[in-house]
Every structure is written in C-alpha cells, then in structure tokens.
Amino acid sequence: MLSVRQIAKEIVDREGGYVNDPDDPGGATKHGVTLATMRRLGLDLDGDGAIGISDVKALGRDQAIDIYLTHYFTKPGIGGLPEYLQASVFDMYVNAGGNAIKILQKLLNDMGLQVEVDGALGPHTLAAASRAERMAPDHLADAYGIARRNYYYRLGDNRVQSRKYARRRDGGKGGWIVRAETLIAPRFHLSASEHKKWVSAWG
Secondary structure, eight states: OOOHHHHHHHHHHHHOSOBOOTTOTTOSEETTEEHHHHHHHTOOTTOSSSOSHHHHHHOOHHHHHHHIIIIIIITTTGGGSOHHHHHHHHHHHHHHTTHHHHHHHHHHHHTTOOOOOSSOOOHHHHHHHHHHHHHOTTTHHHHHHHHHHHHHHHHHHHOGGGHHHHBOTTSSBOHHHHHHHTTSOGGGSOOHHHHHHHHGGGO
16 A cells, blocks of 8 residues: 555656646646645745746645645545545545545445535544445445546536546547546446547537
C-alpha cells in the first residue's frame, strides 16, 4: 500500500507543470494547484504583495505536495476513510473538491446507507463508508472509481468545454477517464467501443 505522501507525489506527476487553459474554470495551474487556491492560501511566493501568475509559475513540486497533504487530504478528513478508498477519493478531491465526497455519498446512498450529500466527510459519512467496506470489501473502491468516471462523462454531457478532458481529439479516452481508470481494476475499464458509445452524442 502506498503512503499518503507517495499518493500525493503521483497526483503531482499526473497534474504536470504550468498550464493556463482558458477552458479550465480553475484558471492557471501548476502541479494542479490553481491560482484561486494560492490566493485562498495567501501564497505570495515572489513577495510582491500580490498573488498572480508569477506566483503560480514559482510553485515548486514539494510545495504542491505539501498543499495537497494539508488541504486536500488531512483537512477534509480523507484519512478517516477505509484505506483502500483513500487514494481514489484523495485524487478526485484534488481534481474536483467537495464533489469527490458527494460522489462517495451518492454511492453510499445507492447501497442503502443513508447519508446527506453535502460534500463533507462528517461522522455519518465516515461511519457509512466503514459499513460499506464490510458489506463489499472487494468492490467498494472499484464502485467509487466507476462512479467517478461516470461523473466525468456527465460533465462532458453538460459542458462542451469539458469534453476535451474526457475525449481526445482522435476519439480515444481523455485524461480524466484514464486518470479515473488508473484506480479501477482492469476488468472494469471501458473498451474503446464502450467509451465511444458514451461520447457518441457529443458530435
């Protein structure tokens, strides 16, 4: 089992370097850390009294790892989840914030474990996740990963600008889908034809 820091390092590697994609609502990012996040945390790295693009570009890999561990793993309480769920929920929290928890909460409700879908890992959600682990120890992590993958496809259904993250220009699986499937057992990966069926309505 990977340590939490190792998981954070893998997330940073997947996120890559500096990007400023106009279609990304998060704006400029480096190692996946957005300008908005840096402003929220008060990270004026160049010391000029303002937090802007230059600060994003100055963000180091180790700084990004520490941000993820503190603000995307420890503070949301992800360490309270069953251990084999933590990597996928942590990775999704980096990518989608509280929606990562909402995906889990909806899954728990689908399993008959009633929790409020509020995007917060409170005691009821954590207790339900532990019960779900006992109910389906061999399937819960895969079920979460599949729900996460479906969330990405639905984003593409509802937002044209997001489709390029779920489908490559050649029609293959985009980065979001590949990222979700890295944390799903191979037998649950979509075939190329199944992926094309998901995105066929996108034109």
